Every structure is written in structure tokens, then in C-alpha cells.
Amino acid sequence: MKNSQHLKAYVQMHPDNKMAWYLLGKEYYKNGQHGKANYCFNQAGEVYEAFEHSKVPAEMLREYEEGLIRENRQRHESRLRLRRGLLALLLLLLLLIPSAVAPGVNLDESGAPVPEAAAGDPEEPVAAKPAEEETTPVPAVLAFTAAGEDAASAGQALAATLKNREAPSKTAVLAMKKSGRWLIWKKNLPLAAVIEQSAKGKVVYQSYDPAACACEPPEAGGLKKQAQIWQGKQEELAALWSAIRSYNSSKGKPPESLKELTRPFPGNVMGETTPLMKQEFAALRAASALQPLPASPQPSPAVTTEGTAAVGGSGNGEDTANRSKGQPPFFSSPLAIIVDKQNHRLAVTSGNIILRNYAVGLGGEKTPEGEFVISDKVVNPNGHDNGEFGSRGMQLSDTNYAIHGTNEPDSIGKDESLGCIRMKREDVEELFAMVPMGTKVQISKGVLPDELLLPEERYPSGTPLDQTNPNKVYHWLN
Structure with a gap:
């Protein structure tokens, strides 16, 4: 079966290589997957006809197949080395982020320092506070997002978490597998990493991929359960967000209420609503009102290359607050x-x-x-x-x-x-x-x-x- 996997990866990279299609078909046939084998033989075309009706030595086919598999393995190892290198670079950048701005110094929109109201150590409060308040840690706001399983995609998602975020914050990144040009959204996505930013700007990155970090990740049972809850909400929010955007596109304005989306036929923009949709409608409507309508004509969704970099909250109210400020849900592109x-x-x-x-x-x-x-x-x-x-x-x-x-x-x-x-x-x-x-x-x-x-x-x-x-x-x- 490993040969089949390597050959399948090879033909995805080289779909015009008819010989590779033929060899993949032979592997599928040998494994009893005749339907897939026939599909591969059809892709192989004249190569299949030529080799099935000629006496080509089996050793020649085996050597060619081993060459393709060896090439794919080398490419896979090269990608793995690149992934680890990018992850190391990402960790280095995250370590440098806090030193770019001294803790306690506020910046205006242009990036210039804003003077403190009172002189003294910026880390110390002007008014004295009770000792127990000084030592009580501020809980981090937990949010979730998802990205491609490669380090570059994860880095983009993590960078998005640091932009316009109120410290302290803690974001868990889930990993989606890639299939050709697509990322695959499945239930119970694996936890890839957690990034935590303290009130003083310190950033801590923890990988949960043993292969990427060469470490033993901490226990993540609680995080995984919360991630499953977050995932379950995103599809409902995607349906509601798409309905609001569709209504906005046809009417020129967002719907005033959820009832405008669920009128009797033919005004049934969407079907049955859920408690989550009723809870989130006002925030999504506010976010939609601040989002520009897509220009016409639309690019084909099949050739879209940009990933989703939105961050969705855990359901504790933070994600709703963000959308009321104009941020769309995780699935920011309409369905x-x-x-x-x-x-x-x-x-x-x-x-x-x-x-x-x-x-x-x-x-x-x-x-x-x-x-x-x-x-x-x-x-x-x-x-x-x-x-x-x-x-x-x-x-x-x-x-x-x-x-x-x-x-x-x-x-x-x-x-x-x-x-x-x-x-x-x-x-x-x-x-x-x-x-x-x-x-x-x-x-x-x-x-x-x-x-x-x-x-x-x-x-x-x-x-x-x-x-x-x-x-x-x-x-x-x-």
C-alpha cells in the first residue's frame, strides 16, 4: 500500500505522466482495488495499451517504478526538512517579537510611542493596589483557528492571531490536510500548536506535532474537547454568514432580522435556523455591513489560492465581540x-x-x-x-x-x-x-x-x- 501512496502523490504532481498512471493502476489492481485501477488505466491511455500487449520484462517496470517512488520519497523528505526549517524560523521570529516593543509602552496608529500619563516605571501602576491584585494573573482569552498542516500556513495563522489582539491571549491552531489545491475540513482536526501572549507582550509557542518539534507535547485533552465544540459551531456560522452575504448581494443591504432569511417559499434564503444562529445573527449582520460586497465577475472558487486566516473564538463571547467590530467568522468566504x-x-x-x-x-x-x-x-x-x-x-x-x-x-x-x-x-x-x-x-x-x-x-x-x-x-x- 505504501507504493500506492507514493505513486498517487507522484501522479498528483505529474498528472501528464502516463507511465506513472499505468504503474499506479497496476498497484491498485494488485491490491484488489479494481475500480481505481481501471480509472488509472484510462488515464494511462496508449501506455496501458502498449504495455499490456507487449512482453516488457517485469524487471524493467519494477526499476522504473522504484525510480518514481524514490523520487517522491526524496521530495517528501525535502518538504519535511523545509517544514522544520520554517518552524524553527517561526519560533525565532516569535521570540524576537516581544523585544521589538518594550513592555508597557503604548503605540498609536502610526506606530509612535504614546507618553505615559505619569513618570516612573511603566510596569508599575501609579496608584497602589492590594497585594493580592498585583499577584493575580490575568486569564488568557482562548480562541481557535485552523490552517494547513505545513509550517508556512501555520505561521500565517499565528501571525493573524497577533494582529489587533488584546493581550493576554491564547490561540490553538488546528491542522487541515492538503489535497492538491484544497485544504480538507474534517471533524476532530488534530491540534497543531498553541500560541500564548501575556499582558507584557511575551509570546510562548508550543507545538503539538512531535514530528515537527522533536518533542513530547503536553497533554491536550481539555483543549481537544474545546476544539471539537468550536468546530461544531463553525459550519452553522458559515451557513448563516453565507445567507446574510447572499441577501446583501441581492437586496443591496443586510437583512434586518433572521426572519427575512427564513420567509416561506420563494423567500426561503436559508432553511431552519438554530439557537446558535439566533445568538450570533446581530454580530454577523454587523460584520457583514462593514464587509465590501464582492466585485463582479467573481473569480472561480476552484482556483482560489488564498487560505483562510480568520480566527474564531471558543464561544465565550470574544468571537461575537470581534465580529461586531467587523471581523467575519472563520469561514470568511461564502459557501x-x-x-x-x-x-x-x-x-x-x-x-x-x-x-x-x-x-x-x-x-x-x-x-x-x-x-x-x-x-x-x-x-x-x-x-x-x-x-x-x-x-x-x-x-x-x-x-x-x-x-x-x-x-x-x-x-x-x-x-x-x-x-x-x-x-x-x-x-x-x-x-x-x-x-x-x-x-x-x-x-x-x-x-x-x-x-x-x-x-x-x-x-x-x-x-x-x-x-x-x-x-x-x-x-x-x-
Whole structure:
């Protein structure tokens, strides 16, 4: 299996190397993964035909394969050395940060020192305080963020935590794996590091990756539990943030209340709300009002290279306060949908992060490519949940194409539709609940990873009954 992993990494870096595709297919076939093997053989094209119908010595193929694997291992070791070097540089920079400004000296917006109100040692208070107050430590505000697992991405996330932060602060960074151009958002992301900044400006960095720091990290059970709670909130905030931004884009102003987003069909920008959404609506609306609307035309989400560097709080009120000052939630880019016709995948994305990756049924060349928006969201299309369109339907840009459920679940992963995008019931109901009206949809080929991303605990998908449309018969190209 290790050979398969190295060869897979090689073809991701060199997708035009047909010989590498052929050798990867041979490895998959040897391991009994015939479906993946056939896909690789198709990518290999004429190389597969040539080698399968000729008597090429096995030793020659083995030597070529060993060369590819050796090259990939060398590249992996080189990246690991670079990662450790960047981490060491990051640690050095963090150690130098406190010495740049003396503790107790305030700076104005231009960076110039602000004189103290009274002369004397700036670290000592002017008025005497009780002894117990002088020795009582100020608790650090705990927040969370997530970044790519490489040191450069983690460094960017840590730099974001130091910008405009009120000391003391403590931020835990979770690590997302990278797949091609994408970062993968999964439940229970591993803890990568914690950075703590004291009231006097001292910065302490603690890595929780034994391979990166060559150390034995401290126990992080409590932090991991809090991180899981933080992660659970971010998807709900992403859905609400996307709905507010979509409403703002179409109406020219943010919604005045949560009810404006959950009106009966066809005003159902989003589906059912949650207690967290009701709690956070005012802060997210305030943040949205200060965020400029995206310029038109939009760049394709599939080629976005910038990472998410926002910092979300732990739910203790600090993140809400930050958003009321104009800071968006962690998923600062509105949710978007990417459909990959080559891999039969549909992903929910924010910037360059994938939150979900579903298997879908398509129509081959009958499924159009291009950019669309969700123009209609309806529960139980044509009045029932077990028909050809299933229990949910999302129309694409007022066309006859839609993302919907199906009464033919065996067609998922195949090209058997007349052009629409078919999904399993639990998948389409989750998607319907997550993405709002106006969500951008891009259909193309070869842009998504093959790995499915389906959490055991799904996004809340309960939907009010007033999202049906009894006055219309839909004639989507199923």
C-alpha cells in the first residue's frame, strides 16, 4: 500500500505522466482495488495499451517504478526538512517579537510611542493596589483557528492571531490536510500548536506535532474537547454568514432580522435556523455591513489560492465581540458548490477549504459546464419526497437543470441522468440546509479530490413545511 501512496502523490504532481498512471493502476489492481485501477488505466491511455500487449520484462517496470517512488520519497523528505526549517524560523521570529516593543509602552496608529500619563516605571501602576491584585494573573482569552498542516500556513495563522489582539491571549491552531489545491475540513482536526501572549507582550509557542518539534507535547485533552465544540459551531456560522452575504448581494443591504432569511417559499434564503444562529445573527449582520460586497465577475472558487486566516473564538463571547467590530467568522468566504464531472463529486467549499465532498450522479456531456447560482430551493418538488426529484431540489440559474434527490440511488456515481445532478437523500438534504439561495455553483472537470468527505454527525437538516411549492410543476432534466 505504501507504493500506492507514493505513486498517487507522484501522479498528483505529474498528472501528464502516463507511465506513472499505468504503474499506479497496476498497484491498485494488485491490491484488489479494481475500480481505481481501471480509472488509472484510462488515464494511462496508449501506455496501458502498449504495455499490456507487449512482453516488457517485469524487471524493467519494477526499476522504473522504484525510480518514481524514490523520487517522491526524496521530495517528501525535502518538504519535511523545509517544514522544520520554517518552524524553527517561526519560533525565532516569535521570540524576537516581544523585544521589538518594550513592555508597557503604548503605540498609536502610526506606530509612535504614546507618553505615559505619569513618570516612573511603566510596569508599575501609579496608584497602589492590594497585594493580592498585583499577584493575580490575568486569564488568557482562548480562541481557535485552523490552517494547513505545513509550517508556512501555520505561521500565517499565528501571525493573524497577533494582529489587533488584546493581550493576554491564547490561540490553538488546528491542522487541515492538503489535497492538491484544497485544504480538507474534517471533524476532530488534530491540534497543531498553541500560541500564548501575556499582558507584557511575551509570546510562548508550543507545538503539538512531535514530528515537527522533536518533542513530547503536553497533554491536550481539555483543549481537544474545546476544539471539537468550536468546530461544531463553525459550519452553522458559515451557513448563516453565507445567507446574510447572499441577501446583501441581492437586496443591496443586510437583512434586518433572521426572519427575512427564513420567509416561506420563494423567500426561503436559508432553511431552519438554530439557537446558535439566533445568538450570533446581530454580530454577523454587523460584520457583514462593514464587509465590501464582492466585485463582479467573481473569480472561480476552484482556483482560489488564498487560505483562510480568520480566527474564531471558543464561544465565550470574544468571537461575537470581534465580529461586531467587523471581523467575519472563520469561514470568511461564502459557501460555494463545485461539481466535478470527471470524478462524479460535488463539494461544498469556502475559499480553498472543502467542507463536504459527495458522490453524485450526472448526465455526462448532457450536464452543462460553467458557472450558475441557486435560484430556487424547494422541499418535496412536485409534492412528494419519493419521486424522480427526491425530497429536495435546487434549481440552477433559472434553467431546466437542478441539484436534486433521486428515486434511483444506484445511478449515483454514473452518467445516467438527462443533465441534472442527482444526490443521495441524506446528502441532498444536508446540502439544502447548508447552502443558501444565491450560492454560486461551478461545474467543470478534474478539480476535486476523489476522497469522500461525509461526517458521521450531519449538519442539522430539519426544514419548515413552508418551503414547498404546490403552485408549480417542475420539469427539470432529471
